[in-house]
């Protein structure tokens with residue numbers, strides 16, 4: 001792939017000076033240059049110069065079509081949006097001229113695919129600054145933004161997508177993402193978990209920074225996964241968890257991602273401040289915390305058990321360690337130290353436990369990479385090379401022994417060449433370091449009494465570590481700037497409803513949910529434990545983890561909002577408060593509808609109105625409040641339907657769209673609020689925009705004009721009696 005001449009140095013390239021002008025950041029750093037030239041990474045100065053040249057350029061744009069929002073095996077949405085891109089957008093990106101040069105069209109990255117879709121990931125060799133600024137890319141830009149907001153397209157740096165791929169997550173896995181914010185990799189982990197309809201595992205996404213853990217919530221909410229738990233712990237002391245309620249068992253994780261905090265010198269193409277801020281001490285100062293996080297991850301990882309003749313029993317568990325830095329002190333040195341410490345720990349030796357690096361050379365076919373290195377140089381903050389560690393040498397102050405390369409014997413054992421290094425010049429990306437570990441033992445487990453006693457001891461040791469961690473609070477070397485924790489961390493408790501709760505029974509009865517509906521995994525988030533405004537649902541395993549570890553987990557978020565109590569505060573101009581409140585008023589949230597419909601009989605349920613009449617849908621989509629009289633004219637069967645559902649406040653429209661096998665079309669379902677004279681589709685304005693574009697080919701300008709006109713109309717009609725103020729932005733966004 002050609003380099004990106006146009007993605008010039010201006011991308012994100014500075015800060016406003018005091019005079020208000022943008023100041024260019026100079027893309028030079030002599031300390032960085034000298035340091036990397038001395039490491040055995042590039043074969044000569046010329047190779048370094050090529051590397052540096054790429055580091056100075058802006059990054060190409062990469063985007064992935066996700067099955068993110070669509071948490072079932074049915075990937076029809078993913079396919080439809082991909083087709084839309086190929087038909088509607090891609091032709092306009094062929095032979096685009098910019099500044100007298102022809103820009104090559106976006107290309108597919110071959111090493112990211114699912115069994116069914118081979119063109120999920122695309123790279124376009126032009127910087128996002130230019131895409132944002134230039135008129136010829138406007139439609140493409142609007143498409144990206146629109147689908148990104150809905151979670152259908154992920155815009156993520158190419159190399160940052162590698163670590164989750166190497167984890168090989170399966171739907172039954174218990175996954176821990178130790179340093180997860182802002183959540184782009186967690187999003188991928190969730191996609192893999194939901195690759196089949198029956199995800200029985202879960203993803204626990206953790207970040208030590210309180211604010212960033214909430215940022216994670218914001219990012220991951222759009223995935224609508226009932227198998228997600230977001231927590232806020234220092235990963236160095238991540239608590240030991242249990243499953244099984246009162247009969248609690250230690251719960252290890254099958255897949256762990258340690259995407260640790262790092263100096264970020266692989267991201268210079270995007271984060272230009274790295275040019276200004278990079279120091280030797282930056283990487284050195286992070287080494288210990290990176291090692292601590294990795295060690296904790298290895299401790300929590302499920303052990304792979306092999307027979308004497310080297311056959312793996314059961315599924316393979318693995319841990320991936322990654323950084324967006326190319327510095328060996330943050331990479332190979334951490335990996336080597338973790339193997340060294342784990343394999344020489346008497347506790348592990350006694351139990352026959354070891355760790356080793358996995359061979360990933362056959363994975364990700366087509367990804368250009370370079371092997372990890374076996375030796376490197378260690379420099380102190382004054383850029384002096386220190387040949388070996390000596391605790392009495394003051395030049396070694398702030399350095400630790402674990403930073404030095406392995407011995408000859410260790411090189412044999414550690415196989416650091418199995419680590420993956422990706423450099424910007426290899427395929428026009430950022431830089432990344434990735435490696436996969438397994439923890440293993442040879443010999444079939446024999447759960448004797450003795451082992452049980454050992455486990456008990458281990459449990460006590462763990463309890464002590466966790467308590468210690470709580471007491472230590474923030475370590476001085478901690479790179480995370482911790483925002484103050486609220487006094488009562490779990491401000492809004494997560495309380496599961498008893499399965500025979502009155503409201504749940506009414507909901508089941510009203511919607512005719514079948515006996516398989518998991519009514520015991522519904523929860524509320526308020527101190528009273530009663531359903532007041534919203535009811536969420538989780539998967540059974542998530543409920544078990546939350547309940548069994550209530551006192552150990554600093555829970556930030558879990559559950560998908562499923563039922564919402566519709567109240568008179570909604571702007572329904574033709575009704576009065578008493579009328580709305582006298583009805584059954586628990587409606588199903590749009591995002592949870594596919595899940596709820598699994599428990600409803602689509603053929604016999606009277607609440608579901610099925611149509612393939614696109615004019616009918618068009619009218620509903622075009623207006624916030626659609627008069628029945630108009631709809632009856634378009635679809636007489638709707639009148640019959642309305643006669644059967646007069647008592648209910650909520651119904652569904654099922655839009656049965658016929659697509660061919662090449663032109664897949666997702667069937668769409670919408671929750672609908674039925675007023676006295678008109679109906680209201682309960683979808684947010686972003687989804688409305690996408691549907692108007694996707695189904696009826698309106699331009700973004702037309703859509704925005706339409707939305708403004710409709711909201712002005714609604715405002716003019718609403719009066720204090722029929723429309724109480726909307727309580728929160730979130731609530732406000734639920735309707736169109």
Ligand SMILES: C[S@@+](CC[C@H](N)C(=O)[O-])C[C@H]1O[C@@H](n2cnc3c(N)ncnc32)[C@H](O)[C@@H]1O
Nearest residue numbers: 179180181182183184185208209234235259261
């Ligand atoms: C490289 S970023 C992670 C990026 C993330 N995996 C993604 O793909 O979006 C590192 C994260 O680690 C968090 N962090 C720093 N120290 C931590 C610690 N001791 N425990 C857990 N998280 C930590 C930071 O707040 C930051 O969000």
